[in-house]
Amino acid sequence: MTQLPLRAQLASALGRTAATLSRATGRGDGSVIGGRVSLVLEPDLLRQLAHDRKLALVSATNGKTTTTRLITSALQELGEVATNAFGANMPAGHVSALSSAKDAPYGVLEVDEKYLPEVIDATGAGVICLMNLSRDQMDRAGEIWLLAQKWRRALAGKNTHVIANADDPLVTWGASTAASVTWVSAGQPWKEDSWCCPQCGGPLDRKGMEYVPPGSAGTGANPGTTENDWACRECTFRRPTPSWVLDDDAVIDPRGRRWVLDLKLPGRANRANAAIALATAEVFGLPVDRALPRLREVTSVAGRYTTVERDGRHARLLLAKNPAGWLEAFDVLDPSLPVILSVNAQGPDGRDTSWLWDVDYRVLRGRPVFVAGERRLDLALRLDVAGVPFQLAGSFGQALAAQPPGKVDVIANYTAFQNIRSEFGRAV
Numbered sequence: 001m002t003q004l005p006l007r008a009q010l011a012s013a014l015g016r017t018a019a020t021l022s023r024a025t026g027r028g029d030g031s032v033i034g035g036r037v038s039l040v041l042e043p044d045l046l047r048q049l050a051h052d053r054k055l056a057l058v059s060a061t062n063g064k065t066t067t068t069r070l071i072t073s074a075l076q077e078l079g080e081v082a083t084n085a086f087g088a089n090m091p092a093g094h095v096s097a098l099s100s101a102k103d104a105p106y107g108v109l110e111v112d113e114k115y116l117p118e119v120i121d122a123t124g125a126g127v128i129c130l131m132n133l134s135r136d137q138m139d140r141a142g143e144i145w146l147l148a149q150k151w152r153r154a155l156a157g158k159n160t161h162v163i164a165n166a167d168d169p170l171v172t173w174g175a176s177t178a179a180s181v182t183w184v185s186a187g188q189p190w191k192e193d194s195w196c197c198p199q200c201g202g203p204l205d206r207k208g209m210e211y212v213p214p215g216s217a218g219t220g221a222n223p224g225t226t227e228n229d230w231a232c233r234e235c236t237f238r239r240p241t242p243s244w245v246l247d248d249d250a251v252i253d254p255r256g257r258r259w260v261l262d263l264k265l266p267g268r269a270n271r272a273n274a275a276i277a278l279a280t281a282e283v284f285g286l287p288v289d290r291a292l293p294r295l296r297e298v299t300s301v302a303g304r305y306t307t308v309e310r311d312g313r314h315a316r317l318l319l320a321k322n323p324a325g326w327l328e329a330f331d332v333l334d335p336s337l338p339v340i341l342s343v344n345a346q347g348p349d350g351r352d353t354s355w356l357w358d359v360d361y362r363v364l365r366g367r368p369v370f371v372a373g374e375r376r377l378d379l380a381l382r383l384d385v386a387g388v389p390f391q392l393a394g395s396f397g398q399a400l401a402a403q404p405p406g407k408v409d410v411i412a413n414y415t416a417f418q419n420i421r422s423e424f425g426r427a428v
C-alpha cells in the first residue's frame with residue numbers, strides 16, 4: 001500500500017489513541033470517537049484511507065451487520081480485511097475501521113443507508129451490496145423512495161459494480177443506474193413498502209409468472225420462484241433476471257450449480273444474506289467452494305442469535321428493529337418454545353411505537369407469549385387486537401423467571417436487546 005500523507009498518518013494515529021482511551025475508560029469500543037477525532041484533523045481522511053484498497057460497501061434496512069460479517073469472513077480467505085465489525089456504520093466508524101487495519105488490502109464496510117451516497121463518493125468503493133429497503137421505525141414509504149432516488153444519483157456515472165436483490169423492487173430501482181449489476185434473487189417477504197412502481201407509481205404485479213429453473217432454455221420468463229417475481233402493470237419496469245437464486249436452503253450460482261448453505265446462523269433472512277455474500281465473494285475472485293465454508297463458520301454476529309442463561313433458562317436473543325425485521329425474526333422462532341417480546345422506545349428505537357401496528361403477530365398464536373420492555377403496554381394492546389394470548393411481565397428478568405427451565409426465544413428491539421445483553425452478562 002502507498003504511504004498516507006503525513007497529516008493523514010497523524011490524524012489516523014491520534015484517532016486510534018482516542019479510541020484506545022475511550023475503550024480503557026469503559027466507553028464502548030471507541031471506534032466512533034476515534035474516527036471523529038481523525039476526521040476533525042483531516043476531513044479527507046476517509047478518501048485517503050480507502051485509496052488503493054479493494055472495498056465493498058454493504059447497505060440495506062435489515063441485515064447489514066450480518067452480511068458485512070459474512071463477506072468479511074469469506075474475503076479473509078484472500079487476505080487481511082478491514083471492517084467495522086461493531087456496526088459503527090457512518091463515516092467516523094469507517095475511518096476507524098480502515099485506520100486500525102492500515103495494511104489490509106481488502107475492506108468490507110457496513111454503511112447506514114442514508115450515508116451511502118456520501119460514502120460512495122468518499123471511498124470510491126468498487127463493489128456495493130444493496131439488499132432491501134423498508135420502513136424503519138420512523139420512516140414511511142415516501143422517505144425510503146427518496147432514499148432509493150439518492151442511491152440512483154450516487155451510482156450513476158460511477159465505475160462501480162453493484163450486487164443487488166432483484167426481489168426488492170425499490171432496491172432494484174435504486175441500483176439500476178449503476179454501470180454493472182449482479183442481480184440476486186434473495187427474496188423479500190415484506191411487501192408492504194412496494195405495492196407501487198417506484199418508476200411510475202403504477203401498481204406492481206406479483207402474479208402470473210411461470211417458474212423456470214435457472215439455466216434452462218429461455219422462455220423469456222425470469223428464473224426463480226413465482227412468489228418473488230414482480231412487474232409494473234403500467235410501464236416497462238420489472239424484475240431483472242437474477243444470475244444467483246436463493247432456493248429454499250440452497251443457492252443456485254450463475255452456472256446452475258446448487259449449493260446447500262447449511263449455515264449455523266438461523267432463518268431465511270440469513271440465507272438471503274449468504275446468497276448476497278457468495279455473489280459478492282465471486283466478484284472479488286473467490287469461488288463458492290472457497291467462500292461457503294467460511295460463511296458456515298459464523299455462529300453469531302454482534303450478540304444476535306447468542307444465548308444468555310440464568311437459573312437454567314436459556315434465552316436465545318433475536319434482534320428486530322422494524323416491521324420487516326420482526327417478520328424475519330418470526331421465521332427463526334422455534335414453534336415449540338415460548339417467546340418473550342421486549343420493546344423499548346428510546347432514541348435508537350424511535351420514540352413512536354405506531355410501527356407495532358404494521359406487524360402481523362398472528363403467527364405467535366398457540367405458544368406462550370410474554371411481553372416486557374418499557375413499551376410493553378403498546379405491544380400488549382396490539383397483541384390483544386390480533387387475538388394473540390399473552391402475559392405481561394414487569395421486566396425481561398421477570399419474564400425469564402416465569403419460564404420453566406429450558407429454552408426460550410426472545411425478540412427485542414434495539415435498546416431492549418442491548419439492555420438484556422448487558423444485564424444478563426456474558427453470552428454463552
Ligand SMILES: [Zn+2]
Pocket residue numbers: 197198199200201202232233234235236237
Ligand atoms: Zn411502472
